[in-house]
Amino acid sequence: MTDHSHDDHHNHSEGSELSDTALRVRALETLLVEKGYVDPDALDQLIDTYENKVGPRNGAAVIAKAWVDESYRKRLFTNATAAIAELDFVGRQGEHMVAVENTPEVHNMIVCTLCSCYPWPVLGLPPIWYKSPPYRSRVVIDPRGVLADFGVSVPDDIEVRVWDSTAEVRYLVIPERPNGTHGWDEENLAKLVTRNSMIGTGMALNPEGLKS
Amino acid sequence: MNGGQDLGGVMGFGPVIDEQNKPIFHERWEARVLGLTLAMGALGLWNIDKGRYARENRPPNEYQSWRYYRIWFAGLETLIAQYGLLDETANAVSKGLKPLLPNLVQATLARGGPANRVAQAPAKFKVGDHITTKNINPPQHTRLPRYLRGHVGEVVTIHGAHVFPDFFAHDKGENPQWLYTIRFKATDIWGDDKNVNDYIHADLWEPYFV
Numbered sequence: 188m189t190d191h192s193h194d195d196h197h198n199h200s201e202g203s204e205l206s207d208t209a210l211r212v213r214a215l216e217t218l219l220v221e222k223g224y225v226d227p228d229a230l231d232q233l234i235d236t237y238e239n240k241v242g243p244r245n246g247a248a249v250i251a252k253a254w255v256d257e258s259y260r261k262r263l264f265t266n267a268t269a270a271i272a273e274l275d276f277v278g279r280q281g282e283h284m285v286a287v288e289n290t291p292e293v294h295n296m297i298v299c300t301l302c303s304c305y306p307w308p309v310l311g312l313p314p315i316w317y318k319s320p321p322y323r324s325r326v327v328i329d330p331r332g333v334l335a336d337f338g339v340s341v342p343d344d345i346e347v348r349v350w351d352s353t354a355e356v357r358y359l360v361i362p363e364r365p366n367g368t369h370g371w372d373e374e375n376l377a378k379l380v381t382r383n384s385m386i387g388t389g390m391a392l393n394p395e396g397l398k399s
Numbered sequence: 400m401n402g403g404q405d406l407g408g409v410m411g412f413g414p415v416i417d418e419q420n421k422p423i424f425h426e427r428w429e430a431r432v433l434g435l436t437l438a439m440g441a442l443g444l445w446n447i448d449k450g451r452y453a454r455e456n457r458p459p460n461e462y463q464s465w466r467y468y469r470i471w472f473a474g475l476e477t478l479i480a481q482y483g484l485l486d487e488t489a490n491a492v493s494k495g496l497k498p499l500l501p502n503l504v505q506a507t508l509a510r511g512g513p514a515n516r517v518a519q520a521p522a523k524f525k526v527g528d529h530i531t532t533k534n535i536n537p538p539q540h541t542r543l544p545r546y547l548r549g550h551v552g553e554v555v556t557i558h559g560a561h562v563f564p565d566f567f568a569h570d571k572g573e574n575p576q577w578l579y580t581i582r583f584k585a586t587d588i589w590g591d592d593k594n595v596n597d598y599i600h601a602d603l604w605e606p607y608f609v
Contacts (some may be wrong), residue, residue: 195560206428209426209428210515212428213428215435215475215537216431217478218485219435219438219484222484222489223490223491223498224438224439224484224491225439225498229500229503229504230434231432232433232501233438233499234430234431234433236504237433255598263477277511279508279510280511282434282513282514283463283514283558285427285556286463298423300405300544301405301406301451302451303405303467311441312433314417314421315418315466316416319467320412320417320463321414323406323417324409325415327407327408327599328408328546328589328593331594331597333415336415344596345527346596346597346598347597347598347599348598349598350548350600351407351601353516353543353601353603354558354578355513355561356558372428383417386416388417396499
């Protein structure tokens with residue numbers, strides 16, 4: 188098939204009219220179902236899974252557990268895939284997990300410069316900026332500038348480690364536990380863990396940030 | 400391939416615009432493309448590396464200006480055409496294919512597609528070794544980005560043997576090769592004006608090393 192559509196730039200939004208792309212996607216779906224390649228109920232279930240069931244709440248549960256349970260934290264850094272599977276987060280795009288830890292001396296950020304590799308079982312599908320040229324091009328050459336775009340400042344003498352997901356290994360950033368959370372349980376700690384803090388483009392919220 | 404997908408270090412795209420509370424899909428067709436890509440992938444005709452090549456092998460101006468699911472749709476169209484799935488007389492029965500059924504969706508996603516394999520030979524490098532990446536410019540699929548070619552890095556992790564995408568994307572078999580996490584200094588990659596405390600890590604296969 189050839190392609191004639193040049194109108195849906197990633198930074199633009201479309202109007203309410205069905206775009207050329209939307210019409211073509213619908214036509215292809217109809218054909219694939221008619222020819223028996225795609226079961227429509229399975230298709231709906233695939234979409235529902237990633238739209239409504241799998242998301243960054245999973246990763247936040249992993250982080251919160253690592254913050255309160257030292258033996259779990261150790262297992263997470265020894266074999267992240269197995270440790271994450273303990274919470275039943277497994278499968279596609281999380282087959283080979285590695286956890287990287289933010290500390291007062293080190294800040295980690297994850298990217299896939301070559302496509303959109305992202306740890307689906309713990310973070311769900313990636314946000315649009317993670318897959319788009321501004322982030323993928325710049326985070327490896329100017330990570331601190333990208334952090335500034337997110338309103339995050341990391342002192343010059345702190346080590347910044349960027350992890351380019353060039354293979355099937357998927358990374359999860361373990362953000363630093365915020366101050367003022369002594370004695371908090373996992374459920375409440377998990378509320379402080381944002382998606383961006385697990386990518387490395389943000390920090391976990393502090394208790395005041397949670398209130399706002 | 401030196402295509403539009405190989406973005407590390409390219410300039411001029413402007414700032415990163417965060418989206419805090421946007422839905423996962425900006426348009427309903429994007430959700431359909433995700434679902435169709437997963438459902439068609441489950442037929443087992445092609446693999447993840449072949450899928451990536453189908454997406455990246457197009458004019459860079461298209462790749463870099465399209466919304467990401469638009470690229471996925473184009474890749475899916477390419478693969479469907481390559482396998483003749485929409486030919487007039489073609490259908491799942493004539494092709495001997497079984498669609499992914501609803502009762503198998505969760506098990507299929509949970510199984511995923513592990514890429515680790517039994518090694519064909521001992522690893523040539525150990526943690527702490529310094530490697531030099533090759534200067535290669537293959538027109539086919541590769542996972543050695545341009546910005547990391549011809550540079551020295553340090554082995555920090557050995558992941559075992561993994562399916563080698565440069566072969567797997569082109570029907571040349573899995574050809575498992577040792578996979579390493581390599582740590583590069585930003586100043587080695589980009590020059591002395593970069594921060595000496597910045598490092599880039601990438602997962603690279605042994606055939607990428609001199």
